[in-house]
Amino acid sequence: MKKNFIYTLLFLFCSFGISNAQTAEDKKEISTAVTDILKGFQTKNGDLMNKYVNKTYGVGILFKSSGDLGFVINEDIDFSMPLGHIKKAWNIRNQFPIQFDQSCGYDLKNKKWSKEGLSVQFNSNAVNDYADKFSELYAVKDQTIFKINSNPKNVVFVTLAENSKERAPVNGFRFVMTKIEGQWFLTFIDVTEYDAE
Template identity: 80%
Template sequence: MKNYMYTLLFLLCSFSFIHAQTADDKKQIAAAVTDILKGFQTKNGDLMNKYIDKTYGVGILFKSGGDLGFVLNEEVDFGMPLGYIQKAWNIRNEFPIQFGDATREYDLKNKKWKKEGLFAQFNSNAVNNYADQFLEQYAVKDQEIFKINSNAKNVVFVTLAENTGEKAPVNGFRFVLTKIGGQWFLTFIDVTEYDAE
């Protein structure tokens, strides 16, 4: 009976510790998401760049002629194009953040989201899935920016799914946050909804 009580106490303490970690992660992620979206909305690179790890930089994922590509930047610079998109697009950013595992679907033909909202997906395999889509001659899995995202437990995929109604090249905004040394950093921006060709 005594062992049973110790086991139960251990499990309860373990659950509380895990829950506390998740609550802290959610708090950090919510702050990062708010700043990153505000930085993008106001074209304030400095606000976004405080979430970019100087060692790894930020990758921009894009499509050109149907093929997936990416460029690695040291920082976000609104004077430069994001991938092949020359014109920065506008976001409203009016939704509260929702944590969950549901993937948001984008209708490429009609250029709109099937469901609007701001979603953060924990334990995301998004970067591994991107890496699998590259042509074999591009050894992206060997690059550090992809290696640090290989463990899904350290990856959060954020989607601002909003339909602006404007003739924008991209509706909404998607990006990846990665836990590095106990902090959450912006590691990828996804503009794959827009094909440059």
């Protein structure tokens, strides 16, 4: 009986170690990708960001226009062309360390983040939440870019929350990364805090 107890403990310990190893590897891969994507956006280096754009699915840009949610799909990121509603002059400082599994709220009325920081939220339902906000006439849930993000276990929501009066109403930067065939890709950029109209 004592032997069985020891084997059970050993099995549980090994199982716990394996699940943590996967999480640690994901954190490592995501940390590298987040750093590259933010640096690419900060320096307007599309090539650096495009390392993380899947050639099959592209990258969706979520935006608001006259209060309505919309999106466009781009094959890649090219700062010499309009990128949805992202302005070329949109600047970020990107000076915060990554905090895992925390999120920052945005106050639309005051155009300000509740707190500043860089958060990475695993198991995010963000894309499903966006899809629910579209009119049923658009059937966005049937589109491939939304379908590949339907399982929250494969979705990470990244928020760089920065407040700056000089850049208001554009502050910080949000994006979604999705695990596709074992690799993390940039699948959505969220600029919904900034209403284009």
